[in-house]
Amino acid sequence: MISKISPNVFQLYFDTFGSTAYVLKLNKNIMIDTSTEDNRKELIEDLKQLGLKPENIEFVILTHNHWDHTGNLNIFKNAKIITADNLSDLPSDIKPIKTPGHTQDSLCFLYKDILFSGDTIFHEGGRGRTDLKGGNEKQIQESIKKLKTLKYNILCPGHIN
Ligand SMILES: [Zn+2]
Numbered sequence: 252m253i254s255k256i257s258p259n260v261f262q263l264y265f266d267t268f269g270s271t272a273y274v275l276k277l278n279k280n281i282m283i284d285t286s287t288e289d290n291r292k293e294l295i296e297d298l299k300q301l302g303l304k305p306e307n308i309e310f311v312i313l314t315h316n317h318w319d320h321t322g323n324l325n326i327f328k329n330a331k332i333i334t335a336d337n338l339s340d341l342p343s344d345i346k347p348i349k350t351p352g353h354t355q356d357s358l359c360f361l362y363k364d365i366l367f368s369g370d371t372i373f374h375e376g377g378r379g380r381t382d383l384k385g386g387n388e389k390q391i392q393e394s395i396k397k398l399k400t401l402k403y404n405i406l407c408p409g410h411i412n
Contacts, residue, residue, distance in 0.1 A: 253297050256405060260365060263297045265290040270320040270409045273367060274301055279309040279342055282330070283360060283367050284409060287322035294323055310342060314369025314409055315357040317383075350398065352391025353379030359398060366403040371395065373408040 254262040256273075263272040269287035272294060274280070280303060286294055295305060305326040312333040313321060324332065333340060335356040338347045346361040353370045357379070360367040370379035371394055378395060381388045 252293075253300060256365060256407060257363075260362070260407075261297075261301060262407060262411075263294060264411055265293055268319065269322065270317075270370075271407070271411055272323075273407055274298070274303070275345075275362065276301070276303075277342065277344065280307050281310045281312060281342065281345070282308050282327065283312045283407075284314055284320040284369070285311060285323035285327070287319050289322070291323050291326065295326070312341070312345070312360060312367075314359065314367065314371075315354045317354065317370070320369070320409060348397065348401070350391075350394035352381060352387055352389075352394045354383070354385040355387075356385075357394070361401060361403060364402065364404040365407055366398070366401060366405070367407045368398070369409040372398060372406070373410060374406060377408075 259276045261274045267289045269290045270284045272286045273283040306329050308327045308330045311327050311330045348359045350357045350359045350371045372378050
């Protein structure tokens with residue numbers, strides 16, 4: 252299912268477990284996270300509704316390396332994959348924020364007044380779990396403090412249900 256966040260930002264979400272995925276139709280076509288293999292068919296269908304094929308995506312940005320966010324990476328054959336290692340390759344209108352805690356590599360991204368928060372924070376004060384590998388309670392608290400200093404109006408988290 253697709254929810255329009257702003258004129259050029261779309262949220263893709265699924266009934267079956269998996270992360271949300273976001274499509275940003277800027278001067279480049281960008282995805283943030285890719286959900287799971289179980290949701291692949293629907294993801295491709297949603298992209299089609301947005302006038303895109305997987306090969307039209309030029310950047311895939313990952314909020315962190317968890318299977319429920321990275322399951323469809325391999326269908327984006329022409330995309331540059333952005334992770335915690337190559338942030339300098341990000342399109343310049345997207346600002347990365349390092350937010351360790353849920354995992355060591357967790358990132359959030361700010362585009363205009365929209366914050367893509369991965370599994371660091373969710374709607375209604377929800378926050379990522381820290382009991383998985385690489386999780387750290389003190390770090391996520393610091394990361395959440397950091398996010399509170401940002402000016403954003405719209406929260407786009409990695410899970411909404
Ligand atoms: Zn996660």
